[in-house]
Amino acid sequence: VLQGGGVPPNVDSRERSGERVANRIVVLGSCGAWPEPSRACSGFYIECQGARVVLDLGYGTLPRLLSLLDSPAGDGLDAVIVTHRHPDHMVDLHGLMRARWFARRSSPAIPLYAPAGVVTSLLELEEGHAAAIRRVFDWHALPQQRYRVGPFMLESWPLPHHVPNAGVRLTSSSSVIAYTGDCGPDPAVATLAAGADVFIAEATDRDLQPGTWPPGSAPKLHMGAAEAGRAAASARARLLMLTHFWPGYDRERSRALATAHFNGKVVLAEDGLEIPLP
Amino acid sequence: VLQGGGVPPNVDSRERSGERVANRIVVLGSCGAWPEPSRACSGFYIECQGARVVLDLGYGTLPRLLSLLDSPAGDGLDAVIVTHRHPDHMVDLHGLMRARWFARRSSPAIPLYAPAGVVTSLLELEEGHAAAIRRVFDWHALPQQRYRVGPFMLESWPLPHHVPNAGVRLTSSSSVIAYTGDCGPDPAVATLAAGADVFIAEATDRDLQPGTWPPGSAPKLHMGAAEAGRAAASARARLLMLTHFWPGYDRERSRALATAHFNGKVVLAEDGLEIPLP
Numbered sequence: 001v002l003q004g005g006g007v008p009p010n011v012d013s014r015e016r017s018g019e020r021v022a023n024r025i026v027v028l029g030s031c032g033a034w035p036e037p038s039r040a041c042s043g044f045y046i047e048c049q050g051a052r053v054v055l056d057l058g059y060g061t062l063p064r065l066l067s068l069l070d071s072p073a074g075d076g077l078d079a080v081i082v083t084h085r086h087p088d089h090m091v092d093l094h095g096l097m098r099a100r101w102f103a104r105r106s107s108p109a110i111p112l113y114a115p116a117g118v119v120t121s122l123l124e125l126e127e128g129h130a131a132a133i134r135r136v137f138d139w140h141a142l143p144q145q146r147y148r149v150g151p152f153m154l155e156s157w158p159l160p161h162h163v164p165n166a167g168v169r170l171t172s173s174s175s176v177i178a179y180t181g182d183c184g185p186d187p188a189v190a191t192l193a194a195g196a197d198v199f200i201a202e203a204t205d206r207d208l209q210p211g212t213w214p215p216g217s218a219p220k221l222h223m224g225a226a227e228a229g230r231a232a233a234s235a236r237a238r239l240l241m242l243t244h245f246w247p248g249y250d251r252e253r254s255r256a257l258a259t260a261h262f263n264g265k266v267v268l269a270e271d272g273l274e275i276p277l278p
Numbered sequence: 279v280l281q282g283g284g285v286p287p288n289v290d291s292r293e294r295s296g297e298r299v300a301n302r303i304v305v306l307g308s309c310g311a312w313p314e315p316s317r318a319c320s321g322f323y324i325e326c327q328g329a330r331v332v333l334d335l336g337y338g339t340l341p342r343l344l345s346l347l348d349s350p351a352g353d354g355l356d357a358v359i360v361t362h363r364h365p366d367h368m369v370d371l372h373g374l375m376r377a378r379w380f381a382r383r384s385s386p387a388i389p390l391y392a393p394a395g396v397v398t399s400l401l402e403l404e405e406g407h408a409a410a411i412r413r414v415f416d417w418h419a420l421p422q423q424r425y426r427v428g429p430f431m432l433e434s435w436p437l438p439h440h441v442p443n444a445g446v447r448l449t450s451s452s453s454v455i456a457y458t459g460d461c462g463p464d465p466a467v468a469t470l471a472a473g474a475d476v477f478i479a480e481a482t483d484r485d486l487q488p489g490t491w492p493p494g495s496a497p498k499l500h501m502g503a504a505e506a507g508r509a510a511a512s513a514r515a516r517l518l519m520l521t522h523f524w525p526g527y528d529r530e531r532s533r534a535l536a537t538a539h540f541n542g543k544v545v546l547a548e549d550g551l552e553i554p555l556p
Contacts, residue, residue: 067315
């Protein structure tokens with residue numbers, strides 16, 4: 001008998017079959033601000049030591065996350081981490097909330113690590129229905145010194161942006177992943193990314209758009225690829241993945257800007273791209 | 279020289295090449311409540327007599343709309359119609375707003391036809407930045423007796439739902455399109471859809487989910503496929519397109535429920551499906 005409006009019960013078929021799941025990061029979306037045609041905004045799916053974590057869920061990312069989980073109800077997700085409340089980083093978190101509320105109301109809440117503004121934004125989208133949010137998510141505030149998240153230690157730092165933004169660092173026994181969210185240049189970025197196997201950094205280059213950053217306008221609340229490259233070099237990161245590309249921007253230009261400052265490996269985030277983790 | 283952060287200037291390449299554009303409806307997304315894996319929520323793109331109109335923009339629909347427009351800035355869209363404020367019908371409207379604000383701030387505003395709650399929800403997502411909304415959209419309240427929208431006369435009716443919802447009817451010299459948005463059964467639905475060439479109706483069947491509609495709970499604020507079929511029969515519609523399917527529900531079951539009451543053509547909405555218009 002089907003439960004939850006036809007959504008099948010929560011069974012991880014890969015665990016049942018004993019299949020070995022590789023450690024990996026899959027890019028759900030690579031655009032900043034709004035999605036380009038056929039692309040989505042910020043979102044990264046992580047599988048590590050059998051745990052599944054998602055970092056940010058911007059416009060268009062949820063259908064892709066559910067495909068990777070192979071579950072319309074979002075079963076199998078161990079934790080959600082959201083860096084800040086802007087919709088290009090969190091609007092589809094609300095869709096995930098609806099999936100759990102409608103199809104898995106009696107399941108354990110999913111741990112959600114996010115600044116308070118993310119919860120406020122969920123509340124507004126749900127017209128103040130706080131009970132749904134509490135039932136579905138077990139919220140933990142960011143930034144915070146450290147949390148245990150599956151195989152990871154999660155550390156986070158406040159980074160300069162228009163709204164509170166938490167840069168995050170995930171450390172397992174086998175790998176380190178660091179992610180800026182959206183932030184202006186800050187010494188904490190190199191700390192966050194120190195020795196990271198994968199350093200995911202925003203590269204919001206907008207210099208082709210006239211008037212975006214008028215001279216003397218400070219502080220800057222986004223990093224471009226050059227600043228991401230400098231931070232990766234200071235951090236001695238192993239791999240720098242540039243993301244949060246401005247719609248229509250020439251991504252190869254961002255790559256060139258980063259490689260001028262960082263001589264490690266530079267990868268351009270692309271929707272569906274998979275990066276193996278140690 | 280590129281403008282707007284690399285987004286190319288507003289030129290309709292099909293018009294330049296003189297290509298004949300057929301009248302059609304393209305389904306951007308077919309799910310209700312939240313998107314299934316690889317599918318999106320409610321959204322319908324209409325091309326008619328050279329005009330381009332979008333009906334609803336739920337989770338995951340914007341990248342598909344921008345692909346059809348072949349423009350990361352959303353150029354070429356003549357009007358947006360949104361039936362109600364629930365995120366599965368409007369959250370990607372906010373992404374479209376960002377596209378216009380960041381890439382086309384000095385372009386004429388796009389006419390937006392929607393209940394007031396949709397504008398409230400945009401404001402909340404944009405943290406109260408009303409100037410951006412006014413610059414990007416020229417808002418007209420629904421329901422309202424009638425508006426002129428490109429080649430269409432737009433008529434709308436208040437229909438019963440949890441929040442104000444406007445059913446819409448678009449009449450051109452060649453065709454009639456009707457769309458319920460989300461609503462419980464109501465005599466106005468048959469008026470709305472009278473003789474429609476394409477009647478798009480929600481079919482939110484959830485009878486496999488225990489406890490969804492407890493006995494005696496009235497009024498119902500969604501239609502199932504049986505009710506959509508009854509309304510299509512009363513309206514003598516030519517084609518009934520069922521949509522807003524509950525994630526995981528067997529859509530063929532909805533088809534059977536509708537055809538038991540309506541002996542015209544029944545089509546199941548599917549992401550990417552194209553329906554020709556007269």
